[in-house]
Amino acid sequence: MSEAPTSPTLRREDAALLRGEACFGQDLKLPHALHLAFVRSPQAHAHILHMDTASALQMPGVNAVLTATDLGQHWMPSINPLLPLLHDVQFGLLAQDTVSYVGQVVAVVVAQTSQQARHAAAQVQLSLRPETVTCDFDAQNPITTQTQHHHGELPQHAPSASVHLHVPRLTAMPMEPRACSASWHDDTQRMTLWLATQTPSRAQADAAHVLGIDVAQVHVICPDVGGAFGARASVSPEDLLVALSARHMRTTVRWTSSRSEDFLAGMQGRGAQLNGQLWLDAQGRLQGLAAQLHFTLGAWLPYSGVVPLRNAARILPGPYDLHQLRIDGVATRANTAPVNIYRGAGRPEAALLMETLMDIAARQHGIDPVDLRFKNLVSEQAMPFTTANGEVLDSGHYAQALRLACEHFDYKHERTEQHKRRAQGEWVGIGVAMYIEPCGQGWEAARVTLHGDGRVTVASGSPAQGQGHVTTYARIAADSLACDVNQVEVLMGDSQTCPVGIGALASRSTAIAGSAIMQACARARDQEQLGAAYPITVEERFTAQEAWSYGCVMLRLHLDADTGKPTIERLVWVDDAGHVVQPKLAHGQLIGGAAQGVGQAFMEQLIYDDQGQLVTGSLMDYAIPRASDIPDIEIVSMHTPSPLNLLGAKGVGEAGCIGIPAALMNAARDALSPIGEPTLEFPLTSEQLWRAMHIHNPKEKS
Numbered sequence: 206m207s208e209a210p211t212s213p214t215l216r217r218e219d220a221a222l223l224r225g226e227a228c229f230g231q232d233l234k235l236p237h238a239l240h241l242a243f244v245r246s247p248q249a250h251a252h253i254l255h256m257d258t259a260s261a262l263q264m265p266g267v268n269a270v271l272t273a274t275d276l277g278q279h280w281m282p283s284i285n286p287l288l289p290l291l292h293d294v295q296f297g298l299l300a301q302d303t304v305s306y307v308g309q310v311v312a313v314v315v316a317q318t319s320q321q322a323r324h325a326a327a328q329v330q331l332s333l334r335p336e337t338v339t340c341d342f343d344a345q346n347p348i349t350t351q352t353q354h355h356h357g358e359l360p361q362h363a364p365s366a367s368v369h370l371h372v373p374r375l376t377a378m379p380m381e382p383r384a385c386s387a388s389w390h391d392d393t394q395r396m397t398l399w400l401a402t403q404t405p406s407r408a409q410a411d412a413a414h415v416l417g418i419d420v421a422q423v424h425v426i427c428p429d430v431g432g433a434f435g436a437r438a439s440v441s442p443e444d445l446l447v448a449l450s451a452r453h454m455r456t457t458v459r460w461t462s463s464r465s466e467d468f469l470a471g472m473q474g475r476g477a478q479l480n481g482q483l484w485l486d487a488q489g490r491l492q493g494l495a496a497q498l499h500f501t502l503g504a505w506l507p508y509s510g511v512v513p514l515r516n517a518a519r520i521l522p523g524p525y526d527l528h529q530l531r532i533d534g535v536a537t538r539a540n541t542a543p544v545n546i547y548r549g550a551g552r553p554e555a556a557l558l559m560e561t562l563m564d565i566a567a568r569q570h571g572i573d574p575v576d577l578r579f580k581n582l583v584s585e586q587a588m589p590f591t592t593a594n595g596e597v598l599d600s601g602h603y604a605q606a607l608r609l610a611c612e613h614f615d616y617k618h619e620r621t622e623q624h625k626r627r628a629q630g631e632w633v634g635i636g637v638a639m640y641i642e643p644c645g646q647g648w649e650a651a652r653v654t655l656h657g658d659g660r661v662t663v664a665s666g667s668p669a670q671g672q673g674h675v676t677t678y679a680r681i682a683a684d685s686l687a688c689d690v691n692q693v694e695v696l697m698g699d700s701q702t703c704p705v706g707i708g709a710l711a712s713r714s715t716a717i718a719g720s721a722i723m724q725a726c727a728r729a730r731d732q733e734q735l736g737a738a739y740p741i742t743v744e745e746r747f748t749a750q751e752a753w754s755y756g757c758v759m760l761r762l763h764l765d766a767d768t769g770k771p772t773i774e775r776l777v778w779v780d781d782a783g784h785v786v787q788p789k790l791a792h793g794q795l796i797g798g799a800a801q802g803v804g805q806a807f808m809e810q811l812i813y814d815d816q817g818q819l820v821t822g823s824l825m826d827y828a829i830p831r832a833s834d835i836p837d838i839e840i841v842s843m844h845t846p847s848p849l850n851l852l853g854a855k856g857v858g859e860a861g862c863i864g865i866p867a868a869l870m871n872a873a874r875d876a877l878s879p880i881g882e883p884t885l886e887f888p889l890t891s892e893q894l895w896r897a898m899h900i901h902n903p904k905e906k907s
Contacts, residue, residue: 206366209477209767211487213244214388215610215676216673216675216789216790217424217673217675217676217679217695218418218669218673218675219276219431220471220574221494222429222894225620226341226797227429228400228428228429228437228719229381229401229428229430229431230275230381230383230384230385230386230400230401230428230461230864231381231384231461233399233428233459233715234288234458235346235386235388235766236493237454237456237457238323238388238456238457238458238725239316239317239454239457239458239459240315240316240317240318240319240322240458240459240460240624241313241314241315241322241447241458241772242313242314242316242322242323242325242326242460242701243310243312243313243314243326243443243446243460243466244270244310244311244312244314244321244326244329244331245307245308245309245310245311245466245631246300246304246306246307246308246309246310246311246331246333247307247331247333248304248307248333248816248817249304249305249306249307249338249540249569249816249818250303250304250305250306250335250336250337250338250339250540250817250819251303251304251333251334251335252302252333252334252336252342253300253302253303253304253331253333253558254332254333254334255330255331255332256272256311256312256330256666257329257330257332258270258272258312258329258330260328260329260330260850261325261326261328261329262325263326264316264321264324264328265321265323265395265893266314266316266317266318266321266322267314267315267316267322267325268315268316268317268327268337268454269275269312269313269314269315269453270312270313270314270315270325270329270687271315271450271453271709272299272311272312272313273299273300273301273428274315274616275453276298276299276313276446276449276450276453277449278297278301279298279445279449280296280298280299280518280728281295281296281297281298281316281445281505281506282411282414282415282439282440282507282508284445284507284508284510284511285427285506285508285509285512285904286508286511286572287511287512287513288340288350288351288352288511288515288522288536289350289351290349290350290511290516290845291347291348291349291350291351292347292349294349294505294538295504296309296504296505296506298415298442298446298449299311299312299313299442299443300444302888303336304333305504305505305540305755306345306470306503306504306540306541306543306817307469307470307542307805307817307818307819308466308470308542308819309470309504310442310446310470311331311570312326312329312442312700313450314326314329315450315454316369318368319461320425321802323363323680326675328383329592332560334655334857335713335779337539338540338817339539339540339599339818340495340498340539340540340541340813340815340817341374341476341501341503341537341539341813342478342501342539342540343537343538343539344525345536345737346399346537346538346539347538348422348535348536348537349502349506349536349537349538349623350511350514350531350535350536350876351533351535352514352515352518352534352803353518353521353532353533353534354518354519354521354530354531354532354593354594355530355531355532355553356424356528356529356530356593356594356764357497357528358493358737359484359492359493359529359531360484360492360493360701361890362484363538364482364483364484364493364495365483365484365485365565365566365569365575366481366483366560366561366563366565366566367480367481367482367483367565368371368479368480368481368486368561368567369478369480369884370478370479370480370481370557370558370870370886370887371477371478371887372473372475372476372477372478372479372553372554372557372887373475373656373809373810373811373812373886373887373888374473374475374476374501374508374541374544374810374811374845375473375474375547375804375805375809376436376467376468376471376473376474376809376811376827377433377434377436377458377471377472377473377474377547377548377809378432378436378829379430379431379433379436379437379670380431380432380775381431381702382403382461382462382463382464382466382467382627383401383437383443383444383461383462383467383471383473384399384401384443384459384460384461384462385398385401385443385444385447385459385460385467386398386447386457386458386459386460387399387448387450387452387457387458387459388456388457389451389454389455389457389583391454391455393422394418394422395423395424395449396412396416396422396423396424396451396452397424397426398412398419398423398424398425398426398447398448399426399427399428400425400427400440400444400446401427401428401429401430401433402425402427402431402437402438402440402708403433403437403438403670403708403709403710404435404438404439404707404708404709404710405425405427405668405698405700405703405706405708406425406666406700406705406706406707406708407424407439407440407508407707407708408425408440408444409423409424409425409700410699411440411445412425412440412444412445412448412469414506415445415446415448415449415870416449416452416634421698421842423799423882424529424699424700424701425699425700426686426698427668427697427698427699427701427817428880430668430669430671431670431671431803432670432671433670433709434474434547434548434670434801435474435509435545435546435547435548436471436473436474436545436547436672437470437507438507438509438545438546438710439472439507439545439631441471441472441507441510442820443460443462443470444458445672447459447460448564449525449570454624458675462781464663464823464824465822466723467817468811468819468821468822468823468827469542469822471505471542472507472541472542472543472544472545472547473542473544473545473547473619473788473811474485474544474546474547474550475513475544475547475554475805476500476501476503476544476549476551477499477500477513477554478497478498478499478865479496479498479499479515479517479554479557479558480496480497480498481494481495481496481558481559481561481562482494482495482496482562483562483563483565483566483579484529485570486647488580489534489570489572489580489581489640490526490580490581491522491525491526491581492880493527493529493530493531494521494522494527494529494531494532494559494562495531495532496518496521496530496532496533496534496558497533497534498514498517498532498533498534498535498554498558499534499535499536499537500513500514500517500520500534500536500537500544500667501536501537501538501539501541501799502536502538502539502543502544503535503538503539503541503542503543503544504539504540504541504542504543504739505537505538505543506538506544507522507544507545507546508542509545509546509550509710510536510543510544510545511536511660512546512551513544513546513547513550513551513554513600514534514535514536514551515532515551515556516546516550516552516555516643517551517552517554517558518550518551518594519594519596519643519887520551520552520555520556520641521555521558521559521594521641522559522592522593522602523555523556523559523560524582524583524589524598524601524639524641524755524811525563525578525581525582525583525639526581526582526583526584526590526777527581527593528593530593530594530773532594532598533674539817540817541813541817542653542819546711548801548858548862549858549859549862549863550796550859552642552859552862552863553731553802553805553862553863553867554865555863556627556638556639556640556863556864556867557821557866557870558865558868559872560637560638560639560718560867560868560870560871561824561867561870561871563577563578564871564874564875565874567880568878568882573620574637574871574875575607575611575616575637578607578637578639580716582603582607582639583598583602583603584603584604584856585601585602585604585605588600588601589848594751596751596848597644597750597751598753599750599751599752599753599847599848600706600752600753600756600783600847600848600850601753601781601845602643602781602843602845602847603639603866605676605756605777605843606639606755606756606757606780606781606843607639607686607757607779609716609757609841609843610637610757610758610759610777610778610779610841610888611759611781612756612779612781613839613841615643615792616635617761617763619635619775620635623635623761624788626661627879630766631763631766631878632763632764632765632766632876633761633762633763633764633875633876634759634761634762634764634869634871634872634874634875634877634878635759635760635761635762635868635872635875636721636760636761636762636867636869636872636875637757637758637759637782637792637868637871637873638756638758638761638864638865638867638868638869638871639755639756639757639864640752640756640758640860640862640867641754641755641756641863641865642753642754642755642756642859642865643711643713643751643752643753643854644711644712644713644716644751644753644754644856645691645710645712645713645714645717645749645751645752645856646713646717646750646751647706647707647717647749647883648706648707648721648746648747648748648749649666649667649706649713649714649717649720649721649723649742649745649746649747650664650665650666650706650721650745650746650747651663651664651665651666651704651705651718651720651721651724651725651745651747652664652703652704652725652740652743652744653663653722653726653729653742653744653745654723654740654742654743654744655686655729655733655739655741655742655745656730656739656740657731657740659688659692660692660693660694661682661683661686661688661692661693661694662693662694662696662721663678663682663693663694663695663696664695664696664697664702664704665678665695665696665697665703665704665706665718665721665722666703666704666705666706666707666708666718666721667697667706667707667709667714667717667718668697668708668709668877669697669707669709669714670709672714672716672790672794672858673787673790673793674695674697674709674714674792675695675697677719677786677787678693678695678697678719678722679693679694679720680694680721680786681719681722681726681786681852682695682726684729685722685723685726685727686726686729686730698750702750704744706718711856712754712855712856712857712858712859713856714900715786715852715854715856715857716749716752716783716847716849716850716852716854716855716856717747717749717850718747718851718852719786719798719851719852719854720747720851720854721746721747723747723851723852724745724747724851725743725744726840727741727744728743728745729741730764732767734878745820747850747851749850750849751849751879752783752847752849752850752855752856753855754781754782754855754856754857754860755780755781756778756779756780756781756843756860756864757778757779757864758776758777758778758779758864758867758868759776759777759778759868760773760774760775760776760777760869760872760874761773761774761775761776761820761872762774762869763876764782764876764877764894764898765891766875766898768891768895768898769852769890769891769892769893769894769895769896770891770894770900771807771869771889771891771894773803773836773869774836775836775837776836776837776839777839777841778795778799778838778839778840778841778864778865779840779841779842780795780840780841780842780843780857780860780864781842781843781845781855781859782844782845782854782855782856782860783845783846783847783852783853783855784841784844784847784852784853784854785842785844785854785855785857786852786854788842791842792840792860794858795831795857795860796835796838796840796857796861797858797861798859798860798861798862798863798865799838799861799865800835800836800861801804801861801862802861802863802864802865802866802869803834803835803836803865803869804828804829804830804867804871805828805862805866805888806866806870806885806887806888807830807834807869807888807889807890808828808830808887808888808890809827809828809829809888810827810831810888811827866887866903869889870885870887870889872904873885873889873894877894877897877898880897880898883897885897895900
């Protein structure tokens with residue numbers, strides 16, 4: 206990896222994590238807690254004829270087997286209505302008459318130990334009558350939501366480039382599977398809920414709603430979280446069933462998922478079919494873009510279920526000055542596990558479609574792909590730039606990012622070397638991808654307390670899942686108050702000690718939560734200077750418009766002629782995240798995102814068969830990148846501040862998942878370009894690439 210910028214401050218979080226002193230959901234000490242296991246549907250779509258729980262109830266250690274009859278009829282929370290819903294999406298926590306996907310919960314087993322609960326769950330007998338199964342992207346699936354962006358007139362002649370791309374479902378694969386515990390306090394009618402979540406305030410409200418009690422009666426505590434990536438942004442049926450079961454049993458209960466359960470029934474990511482057409486004039490100027498986007502939602506919608514479609518549609522045409530657009534997007538449900546936001550949430554799909562079209566069009570017109578991008582990028586002088594979709598790109602120098610990438614990559618020399626290697630029979634491709642990244646909007650809250658002995662307490666509504674927010678927030682407060690960073694205590698992820706907030710998602714925490722901390726610090730300092738008595742406590746909300754990060758990825762890819770194995774030989778990445786508070790942490794976020802981007806491009810995919818059964822339900826079938834799969838990455842940082850928040854910061858956490866896959870797709874297509882434009886889909890496995898080189902190669906056939 207490239208060397209991270211030096212920083213005098215180590216991550217505060219690391220000592221406990223490295224010593225094994227962290228407390229994840231599975232590490233909680235809850236004496237006398239009962240354990241839960243879920244009875245899940247083995248079929249993707251069926252009518253429930255009968256459920257026999259007698260054998261399970263007779264097993265040792267079993268306290269109860271709870272069904273909808275016991276717990277009552279409850280529904281998943283309402284979703285974020287960012288796009289219109291065309292039909293009812295209400296979904297029950299427990300299946301009653303019908304099951305809609307493999308892994309759907311139909312009953313809850315409560316026992317003295319987790320092993321006893323799991324064994325008893327396996328004894329519950331379900332009698333099911335199979336119904337017709339609808340798969341992702343089936344033509345007959347009714348549209349759940351849609352979006353359109355139509356601006357200007359498209360050219361009447363044939364497009365310069367057309368492409369169809371399938372983006373498979375992925376799993377977020379955090380370090381630890383899901384876990385949730387709940388304790389019901391019968392004397393006070395209060396609930397304590399321990400949940401690894403990105404959005405503790407929303408989880409608190411959702412739990413209160415399903416329990417039918419006031420929000421203040423629910424105490425949410427976030428243990429340490431080993432990664433989230435969007436998959437922990439919304440509550441799941443299991444989370445709410447844990448809370449309901451605790452109240453029903455009037456005690457403390459806990460549930461720990463297995464990795465297999467997370468594969469089967471956890472919220473998944475991606476899942477789209479993308480079609481696009483791009484028009485160029487004779488001078489290489491973009492004339493028009495048409496896109497047809499189809500996203501899958503699965504059986505039910507998490508809170509942010511419509512976000513990937515919305516983002517992909519509004520981000521197009523990316524960083525290019527193009528106002529003739531016809532973008533049509535739909536999202537449909539299926540008898541499969543739900544799809545939620547996953548690191549990037551629509552941004553990777555937009556970049557993949559646009560950048561693939563740019564490269565194909567460049568080849569069709571005999572234009573260098575870098576030159577084509579230079580001709581069409583939004584200029585620095587045009588900032589802030591309003592796109593045809595009405596989005597406002599706040600600041601940036603896109604051409605400079607491309608120029609820096611070319612310089613550090615030595616683009617012209619790389620092209621010369623590519624020609625030489627091709628002449629020797631090698632398959633070598635150079636991939637380029639530009640990207641833009643909307644980075645959260647809305648508000649976040651912070652509470653700052655100045656103590657008389659010089660200590661400072663900062664409480665944020667935005668928690669952490671590995672990003673290092675404790676370190677970042679402490680630095681922001683210390684800089685704002687001109688105090689020693691070691692005097693700053695940071696509180697997060699506890700509804701009793703932290704203000705209500707939006708949470709940590711959509712690359713928003715440093716920019717918006719950090720600005721709220723700055724704002725609170727400034728007002729606390731003003732009160733201190735006016736002689737206010739200690740402790741001085743100030744709570745502030747900061748509201749921001751959306752900032753837009755951007756960057757350019759440039760890489761060289763080699764395909765082995767005998768096996769098709771792809772190898773990234775070199776990767777240069779220019780990223781602009783505005784003002785960076787902690788360079789070392791930002792570097793780690795970029796590298797982590799790049800690893801997930803490589804995983805998507807080369808090896809990760811969830812596959813369902815035509816009966817809705819998950820084929821890739823374990824790490825025996827689902828590949829994720831190892832350290833040896835990640836190349837050295839040369840990162841060049843630009844720092845164009847955003848005018849939309851106090852820090853001038855932009856998002857950084859999702860960039861690797863946006864730019865890296867698109868650049869790898871273009872590199873693979875460039876490597877194969879001597880034989881035409883073969884169809885390529887993610888993941889770019891060695892088998893697929895070998896087939897393109899040898900089976901679909903018209904030159905070899907002749």
